[in-house]
Amino acid sequence: MLRRRHRAAGGGRVRRPAGPRRRARPPAGRRPLPAAQRPRGDRLGAARTPSARGPSVTRSRVLEAFTAALLDDDPQALYDKAPCGYLTLAPDGTVVKTNDTLRTMLRTHELTGTTWQELLSPAGRVLHETLLMPTLRLNGAVNEVAVDLECPDGTHVPVLLNATAERDPQGRVRLVRVAVFDATERRRYEQDLVHSAEEARAAQRAAEDAERRLSALVDTLQGSLVPRSLPAVPGLSLAGAYRPAGDGSEVGGDFYDVFATDCDEWWVVLGDVSGKGVDAAVLTALVRNGARALATSLTEPEREPALILRRLDELVERHETERFCTVSLLRLRRSATGSWAVTMASGGHPPLLLRTGPGPATGVQAQNPPVGMGLYSGPDSAGEPVQGRFDLHAGDLAMLYTDGMSEVRVPGGLLGDEGLSVALDAIASESSSADEVAGRLLDHVLALQDGTPRDDIACLVLIAD
Structure with missing residues (x-):
């Protein structure tokens, strides 16, 4: 009867009886912790824990910043001004598309319509037929193939090639994408290493010859004594x-x-x-x-x-x-x-x-x-x-x-x-x-x-x- 009256008076809600609030007693046998040792809670008394949403918020912000950077960058500029040369080849080797970096590398303004074989040095053409294209057809990709590209003025540029082949549903090569890395400094470094190795071998041979001559001199001199x-x-x-x-x-x-x-x-x-x-x-x-x-x-x-x-x-x-x-x-x-x-x-x-x-x-x-x-x-x-x-x-x-x-x-x-x-x-x-x-x-x-x-x-x- 008492509960119904309170509910009626409160508009359908049960109201707490008037009077001083009593704290809940701890279970029998357990003493309450002193106030200094109790965990700090919010106003509802729940202990605070580290927010589980912190790392998610951080990752979300990084993703947003990355996406904003991509949207702000011009995709065409990203292609043309890439730190390596790009070109796309038709299945017959015709150059379909190139970027500014490659054209600058080869000191030319236009490459579209030329063939890939025309860009290769004579030795590179042999490598193209014996290694590059067979590997592409078999594996769909090649990495770090060293060749020389021939500029219109006849000079050669040493490069490293990475290439992938894109196929149609029937498995035929539809196009080939090639990344071209200028290897001029690397080639010069390798040539220096080869030159140094040749000099070292020559010095070793000279030292061995000098040692043989010295040994012969020692024998001759000792024989005279x-x-x-x-x-x-x-x-x-x-x-x-x-x-x-x-x-x-x-x-x-x-x-x-x-x-x-x-x-x-x-x-x-x-x-x-x-x-x-x-x-x-x-x-x-x-x-x-x-x-x-x-x-x-x-x-x-x-x-x-x-x-x-x-x-x-x-x-x-x-x-x-x-x-x-x-x-x-x-x-x-x-x-x-x-x-x-x-x-x-x-x-x-x-x-x-x-x-x-x-x-x-x-x-x-x-x-x-x-x-x-x-x-x-x-x-x-x-x-x-x-x-x-x-x-x-x-x-x-x-x-x-x-x-x-x-x-x-x-x-x-x-x-x-x-x-x-x-x-x-x-x-x-x-x-x-x-x-x-x-x-x-x-x-x-x-x-x-x-x-x-x-x-x-x-x-x-x-x-x-």
Whole structure:
């Protein structure tokens, strides 16, 4: 009855009874949140959430702006002023339509009515018949085909072509649309790359040729410093071994020589110039040839190793070089009994190793300063060079060597002269010839360095018959 009265009084609407409004109680067991923790809502109490219409509004505005830009642009200008050339071809290749960009590219005012083949260079026509049209008929499109277009004045323009074929309902080609991109800068860049590659190949060939010539020069120069074969000396077996440092691509400073000054007098020279390369080779040749010239030009009373050592020092001093040379000089004279009387002088060189019969090898020294240091004259003179003497009888062995054989690293330090003499004893006791001793000793020293010597190696082995 009460509801009906309120509805009647309110014109059909149910009115809330007068009086203070009561808040709805929360369900049993749940306490209301404090006001600070309640979500902010609108006046109806609903919590506000991010509008779902925001991104849609943004996309709509972008679409509207894009559409407005298209409507504002002139479609014909968009075609004519495109950043690439456009042309449309009839199925027979007749040019139906072109844009300003293409006509400007080809430096002409009108192309309509010409044929596509007329626009192509001779090579381009071949490509058109063998690749472009067959691919269009088969796939309906081609991309990035490089050809040259021919301008009316006869000049060529390199371009890249993209083309699509439009077909009628029966599948026949109705027209061909072609996009033409000017590739002048690209062609120039490619030509520069090709030119650079050709220059690089030419430079590589020149470098290889220079390396071959240098290798031949090194071999020739080294052959002039170390004889390829030693002379046959009656009553004496001779053998030499030589190995340049590293891969052998650089001329070393080690050298040796054997020559006669009389029928029963022979000289043996072995030395080591400081450093490597052409400068060292020049000094090496100077000392080697100088020793030979001095020994063969002096008279018999003057042919003493000590005197030649002094003259070599003066010769190198006049050469004005900062390099020096260690050298051993042996003069061998054969006696009537068949033994050899040996006189030696050494300028800063490792000692000669002498093995008498089956006994152990011992060092023989007649030490003087290296040549080229000017120590045989002037206020700081070392005096006259000293020399030593010994005899070689049948079966005796003497060996000269450079420091490349003794200054080899072994566990605990260097091989040294003593370690080399021990190796010489072991090899000589099992070998029957000078060649075998020299070869096996070289192999032993190389094995200690994994086959790659850190310094030049040279040795001469003499065995009296």
